Each structure stands twice: as C-alpha cells, then as structure tokens.
Amino acid sequence: xxxxxxxxxxxxxxxxxxxxxxxxxxxxxxxxxxxxxxxxxxxxxxxxxxxxxxxxxxxxxxxxxxxxxxxxxxxxxxxxxxxxxxxxxxxxxxxxxxxxxxxxxxxxxxxxxxxxxxxxxxxxxxxxxxxxxxxxxxxxxxxxxxxxxxxxxxxxxxxxxxxxxxxxxxxxxxxxxxxxxxxxxxxxxxxxxxxxxxxxxxxxxxxxxxxxxxxxxxxxxxxxxxxxxxxxxxxxxxxxxxxxxxxxxxx
Ligand SMILES: C[S@@+](CC[C@H](N)C(=O)[O-])C[C@H]1O[C@@H](n2cnc3c(N)ncnc32)[C@H](O)[C@@H]1O
Numbered sequence: 553x554x555x556x557x558x559x560x561x562x563x564x565x566x567x568x569x570x571x572x573x574x575x576x577x578x579x580x581x582x583x584x585x586x587x588x589x590x591x592x593x594x595x596x597x598x599x600x601x602x603x604x605x606x607x608x609x610x611x612x613x614x615x616x617x618x619x620x621x622x623x624x625x626x627x628x629x630x631x632x633x634x635x636x637x638x639x640x641x642x643x644x645x646x647x648x649x650x651x652x653x654x655x656x657x658x659x660x661x662x663x664x665x666x667x668x669x670x671x672x673x674x675x676x677x678x679x680x681x682x683x684x685x686x687x688x689x690x691x692x693x694x695x696x697x698x699x700x701x702x703x704x705x706x707x708x709x710x711x712x713x714x715x716x717x718x719x720x721x722x723x724x725x726x727x728x729x730x731x732x733x734x735x736x737x738x739x740x741x742x743x744x745x746x747x748x749x750x751x752x753x754x755x756x757x758x759x760x761x762x763x764x765x766x767x768x769x770x771x772x773x774x775x776x777x778x779x780x781x782x783x784x785x786x787x788x789x790x791x792x793x794x795x796x797x798x799x800x801x802x803x
Pocket of ligand 1: 577580581584585621622623624625626627628642643644645648669670671672686687688689692693
C-alpha cells in the first residue's frame with residue numbers, strides 16, 4: 553500500500569476535485585510565509601494545552617501513518633513523530649515547511665516528511681492513513697472547504713482511523729459560549745489601550761468579514777464529522793475558544 557508521503561504535492565494547477573487554487577489561499581501563503589520565522593507558541597493563549605489535548609485524543613500507535621494539516625513549523629507533527637508516528641506534515645507555506653525540516657533534523661526526528669500544499673488541494677490515496685490531525689489551521693478555510701477536508705480525511709483514513717482537529721471553535725454569537733468567548737476577547741483587547749483597540753478593530757474586520765479568520769462552532773464541526781460518516785464523535789472545550797473534536801472511521 554502507498555504511504556501518504558508518496559502522495560504528490562498538487563501545486564497551483566489543481567489537486568483534489570481538479571479545482572484551481574483559490575485567491576484566498578494565495579493570500580494565506582503570502583501572510584504565513586512572512587510569519588514563519590516568528591511563529592512560535594511561546595505560551596501564547598495556551599496553545600500548548602490544545603496541542604496536548606490533540607495528542608491525547610490521537611491515541612497514536614508506533615508506526616502509525618499520520619497527516620498533519622496546516623502543520624506550521626511542526627508544533628504538533630514533531631511530538632507526534634516522537635511518539636512513533638510516520639508523519640506527513642502539510643502546509644501552504646514553503647517557509648513553514650523549511651523550518652519544520654530544520655527542526656526535525658536538529659531534533660534527530662527522521663520520521664516527518666514535509667509537503668507544501670493547500671489543504672483544499674491535498675489528495676492522498678484512499679485508506680492510506682491511520683490518523684489525520686490539525687491544530688489551529690482549519691479556521692482559515694472557507695466553511696465549505698472545512699467540510700470537504702473532513703470528508704477527504706474520512707476517505708484517506710483506514711477503517712478504525714481517527715480524525716482529531718484542535719482549533720478555535722466558536723460561532724457568531726448564537727450561543728452563551730460564543731458570547732462569552734467574544735466578550736472576553738473584546739474585554740482583553742480594550743484593556744490593552746490603543747494597541748489593543750487597533751487589534752480589536754483589525755479582528756472585527758477579520759472575523760466579521762470572515763476574511764482570514766473563519767471559525768465555526770463546535771456543533772458545526774460535529775455536524776461535518778457526522779455527515780462524513782465518522783462515529784464516536786467527541787468534542788472537548790480546552791481553554792478559551794480552543795476545542796478539540798475527534799471521531800473514528802467505522803470498521
Ligand atoms: C496558526 S498556524 C498553526 C500552525 C501549527 N499547526 C501549530 O499548531 O502551531 C496556521 C497554519 O496553517 C497554515 N495554513 C493556512 N491556510 C492553509 C491552507 N489553506 N492550506 C494549508 N495550510 C494552511 C499556515 O501556513 C500556518 O502554518
């Protein structure tokens with residue numbers, strides 16, 4: 553059986569569904585190529601907590617074939633590989649993948665293969681992986697592409713395989729949890745003074761126009777999993793807006 557690492561990076565000509573790369577993902581590449589050097593958690597908003605929650609839910613076994621969607625510089629791919637998985641680490645940004653490769657070499661972790669691709673265009677052989685994971689990346693996708701990514705992950709997984717997504721998960725104010733998350737973000741930024749107010753103005757644009765940040769609620773993620781065919785779907789709020797949703801492809 554082919555491994556995920558044998559899958560081809562699709563390039564701009566079109567991958568899964570033969571669709572060309574959308575303009576918005578070219579914009580994401582531009583933004584993230586520039587942020588690659590500075591992207592590091594450094595304790596930012598408890599991202600290490602959500603990575604640990606994804607790792608726990610992944611239940612990774614020695615030698616498992618895993619794919620990390622929107623891997624950045626390897627914050628999730630590297631610990632997964634250190635737990636014995638063979639990881640295909642996928643990101644739209646070549647700079648992120650370069651840094652991931654450097655970090656893997658420096659840490660002596662050979663079982664990570666970086667691949668430059670958009671999530672939207674990525675295609676892998678059906679039934680070729682045991683685990684698909686993602687952390688804080690899929691909220692950048694349009695909603696229809698989030699659902700397509702969940703359906704694609706279902707196809708790529710072997711029976712019994714798992715999809716585990718950690719991300720900012722909240723809606724536009726329809727639930728008490730949404731309102732608490734949005735209220736706490738606004739309060740934090742307002743308290744920071746002019747710098748925070750500027751950030752608030754930018755975020756209002758990003759979130760309300762859904763230009764770069766397109767989070768959806770935990771319930772919406774669960775509905776994508778259910779429609780794709782996943783079973784045993786479990787959702788866990790982790791910290792602030794971060795949550796993990798996991799599901800299993802039936803045997
Ligand atoms: C917030 S960072 C998270 C990186 C990493 N998963 C982590 O936990 O630190 C989001 C990542 O998603 C990548 N990304 C954004 N849109 C993408 C897309 N359409 N396809 C693939 N990667 C994408 C960015 O390049 C960036 O590395």
